[in-house]
Amino acid sequence: MGRQPCCDKVGLKKGPWTTDEDNKLINFILTNGQCCWRTVPKLAGLFRCGKSCRLRWINYLRPDLKRGLLSEYEEKMVIDLHAKIGNRWSKIASHLPGRTDNEIKNHWNTHIKKKLKKMGIDPVTHKPLSNIATHQTQDQSKQQLYQSLEKEQENQQPVSVDFDPIFEHKFNQNKELKKQETSIGSSNITEAEVEDNIITSLFDTMDDVMNGFCTDEVPIIEPHEILVPCVPSSSSTSTSSSNSTNFLEKLQLPDFEWSCNYNSVNNNNDANNNDNMELWDDDDDFIISLNFLINGDDGGDKKQVFDAPHSQCSKMAMESESWAYGLF
DNA sequence: AAAAACTGCAACCGCTCTAGC
DNA sequence: GGCTAGAGCGGTTGCAGTTTT
Numbered sequence: 001m002g003r004q005p006c007c008d009k010v011g012l013k014k015g016p017w018t019t020d021e022d023n024k025l026i027n028f029i030l031t032n033g034q035c036c037w038r039t040v041p042k043l044a045g046l047f048r049c050g051k052s053c054r055l056r057w058i059n060y061l062r063p064d065l066k067r068g069l070l071s072e073y074e075e076k077m078v079i080d081l082h083a084k085i086g087n088r089w090s091k092i093a094s095h096l097p098g099r100t101d102n103e104i105k106n107h108w109n110t111h112i113k114k115k116l117k118k119m120g121i122d123p124v125t126h127k128p129l130s131n132i133a134t135h136q137t138q139d140q141s142k143q144q145l146y147q148s149l150e151k152e153q154e155n156q157q158p159v160s161v162d163f164d165p166i167f168e169h170k171f172n173q174n175k176e177l178k179k180q181e182t183s184i185g186s187s188n189i190t191e192a193e194v195e196d197n198i199i200t201s202l203f204d205t206m207d208d209v210m211n212g213f214c215t216d217e218v219p220i221i222e223p224h225e226i227l228v229p230c231v232p233s234s235s236s237t238s239t240s241s242s243n244s245t246n247f248l249e250k251l252q253l254p255d256f257e258w259s260c261n262y263n264s265v266n267n268n269n270d271a272n273n274n275d276n277m278e279l280w281d282d283d284d285d286f287i288i289s290l291n292f293l294i295n296g297d298d299g300g301d302k303k304q305v306f307d308a309p310h311s312q313c314s315k316m317a318m319e320s321e322s323w324a325y326g327l328f
Numbered sequence: 329a330a331a332a333a334c335t336g337c338a339a340c341c342g343c344t345c346t347a348g349c
Numbered sequence: 350g351g352c353t354a355g356a357g358c359g360g361t362t363g364c365a366g367t368t369t370t
Contacts, residue, residue: 055339090358110336
């Protein structure tokens with residue numbers, strides 16, 4: 001009865017992934033989609049635990065990931081969400097497109113935590129460290145946090161736009177609204193739902209403010225990095241973690257048959273410039289688009305540089321849900 | 329120049345929740 | 350309803366790269 005164990009752990013490889021393993025995993029998932037993770041390593045020819053494959057894909061190989069440091073606004077978003085919901089990294093990550101829970105968690109532990117401590121704010125309670133016992137309100141400490149952050153930003157970046165008053169104001173408005181709705185409305189609404197609504201509102205606010213993605217977003221597949229050699233090379237033993245930013249240069253996808261209908265994609269890009277989701281409506285669109293990114297317009301010159309503006313690059317930051325469930 | 333200390337991030341571990349048997 | 354595995358999540362570790370001594 002029951003199911004088979006996830007993996008027998010005997011003879012399974014651990015540690016950093018090689019580019020060869022990455023290629024196998026990407027190749028497998030792009031051709032077969034995300035099915036049962038337990039079967040992925042076996043079918044993909046990997047000596048890894050399915051769990052490990054899943055993590056590698058979600059945290060690193062997914063094409064919709066943004067790379068690079070979190071922007072100031074993403075950082076503020078993380079701080080604010082953390083103040084509301086604590087260490088629920090996946091929840092926080094779900095409101096930051098292209099960011100993974102692991103990435104946010106790491107960023108929190110390595111950067112934000114220190115920053116907050118430096119400012120005299122307890123990263124756990126979000127209250128001033130020296131004044132925890134007092135009755136200072138959370139709003140006051142938050143205000144202090146934002147002021148400190150802004151001050152720091154001013155020092156680092158002379159040109160910055162201050163969105164906080166709008167951000168905070170709208171957030172508080174939404175919070176009040178949700179409170180009222182909850183108290184006036186039925187008692188069927190759970191605390192989690194209210195929390196979700198608040199967070200969603202917060203994200204809407206963020207969206208309003210930023211009008212899309214932040215400007216420093218960097219897609220994992222940078223167009224100029226996409227080079228698909230036709231000749232198979234010997235398997236690399238270098239770890240992907242050390243030279244990971246360029247691993248796609250070595251990526252081979254020998255099993256693909258790329259269609260070359262890039263023009264339609266290009267038109268699609270223009271037509272739906274403000275709609276990231278529609279671009280990836282179905283498998284064909286995705287494959288075509290990936291083909292475009294990799295092969296360029298004629299499909300022949302595989303080293304053609306795709307010199308796309310950032311707005312087009314952001315198309316790569318497609319809805320994560322569509323990747324996870326919808327596309328395949 | 330070499331060693332030590334520090335930093336940041338990818339990956340692993342172990343737990344919980346959910347769903348199949 | 351109980352047992353088990355899959356999936357997901359948060360905490361922790363290990364290691365490569367960087368900075369300091």
